[in-house]
Amino acid sequence: MAKIKKLLIANRGEIARRIMRTCRQQGIATVAVYSDVDATLPHVHEADQAVCLGPAPARDSYLVIDKIIAAAKETGADAIHPGYGFLSENTELAAACEKAGIIFVGPNARAIEVMGDKAAARQLMAASQVPVLPGFDEEGARDEDLIAASTTVGFPLLIKAVAGGGGKGMRVVNDAAEFNEALAAARREARSAFGDDRVLLERYLPAARHVEVQVFADNHGNVVHLFERDCSVQRRHQKIIEEAPAPGLDEATRNAFGEAAVQAAKAIDYRGAGTVEFLYSPASGEFFFMEMNTRLQVEHPVTEMITGEDLVAWQLSVAAGETLPKAQEDIHRHGHAMEVRLYAENPEQGFLPSSGLLSHLRWPHEHARVDAGYESGDRVEEYYDPMIAKLICYGEDRDAARQQLITALQNLELSGIHHNTPFLLRVLADDAFANADLDTRLLEHRPHLMEASSAAPELLALAASRILAASDQAGTQDNPWQSLSGWRPLGQRFQLSQLQVDDAVLTVREQDGHAAVGEQSHALALALQEQGFRLHWGAHGLQGRYSVIDADTLLLFVDGQAHRIVRNPSRDSAQHGAEGGFVAPMSGTIVALHVEPGSHVNSGDAVITLEAMKMEHTLRATVPGRVHDFHVAAGDSVSEGTLLVEFEADIEA
Structure with a gap:
């Protein structure tokens, strides 16, 4: 067995930092790789060494195998970890590592190849007694073959790219009249995304849950599972919220999931970390093999939280030739864990990716495990996946984990780009999600979750007026002139403030504990504590967090949304914002x-x-x-x- 001494991480962002964290604990030196635009990101300066791979486009940097191998040789790295995405399921990288005498932290090339071909994987699983959905996966099938097979498979059905993933090359077809157009579209998309327009057909389950099982195998014949996760909350067939264990399953069903996943791994002589994904029908209790991801998953932290195991440490151990750290009977689960994926995107515009400067960012480390690829002042570039970070929370039960995650998101401070925090909060607070009434079409069933809401500008103005006044008083206690905060006509003391709240300009008038905005006037009370505030204005209330930028500018964070407030705005500071359309809403x-x-x-x-x-x-x-x-x-x-x-x-x- 060759102990890994220096590991090159062929990835970027949060997964690179996550892998480095385990390496530091184990005394393994790390090598980061980066593109030109990523040169200042945290994963670069946190590594022991870093190598630039070239221009921003992934095809010119992170996806160039020769550059990855050359960087490993140049720095003396004896192992390469691909993370997830990019080259993580690439047979050529696995083969290139073997040829160069470098340890590949992942399965062998054959396992990657078999599971990367959805048709071949279906056929192998069926032969290995792993349940698969009724379908048609004949190699090289022509359009007329697929049209004929569609009636046998039955509607609704799913057209699915053989080489695909991430929802690309995938179409749901409800009846025969839709089939030809959907088939042509799926082939076009598959060809564009994967250079391969082969597709297969599967029966579509309209009310299914996405349940997956974490498996691990070593080179000594040992295979175990580390229980299941539910990943049913998705947008465009991509996961948003994941949790472990999957809610609402009895122990017999949980055991059946685990046994099927272990059988799938054994069928391909698997090694390392893998995830076997299933579709589960709550109505019938049946589940069916969907695919196997031959890598570490984005959602692996929820498994770590309920088992207490470090899955990256397990990966490094197996790659070095050691046996699995634990046998199946020694792996136990406790409590519940839940994770959200924080994306740079605009849910209200069809989840359109966002990019730009993270002008203000404070992570809620005191409330959640935060696996983040960025810090305040970094830029999210349009060249890569828009995920900024993952927030993961643990509780004794599901509701405790859910409530803790809501608290974490409410304490997140993020400004500068569009992001999905308000949307995530709406989903976490929704009755269907809270009651674990889950399936992969949750967002279709609950269209109100896509409806954005925002705090009333009047309440934001009142909170900002009081916070800025408190900031003035704290900073000018020795200056009697600046501490005079109002004027007194006829013995009455007033406080007048003009504030720009996002794109609106409002005037706040305060007198003797009351405040007026426009025609409304009520008693006003504001409590401040540790960058948080709680406001009451008559029957209205508002709470959130704040960050004072300068003497006349602050950010208020309410329900995940950032609001910029400027006191006494000049023309320059009152320029039209994104809602008016004079700031680019996208690249x-x-x-x-x-x-x-x-x-x-x-x-x-x-x-x-x-x-x-x-x-x-x-x-x-x-x-x-x-x-x-x-x-x-x-x-x-x-x-x-x-x-x-x-x-x-x-x-x-």
């Missing part, structure tokens, strides 16, 4: 400028058109105002969050 190319600098526009007038992802997006004024200076011209490429044009909203006298 793209400027197509047209519709008005001249200095022009007055009305609400709804087109100002600028941006092309992104082969679609044009016309940005319009949401309030009347005057366009001042354009910062871009037609043909310019821009990143999300770029200021495109300065705008001054009309303020009524």
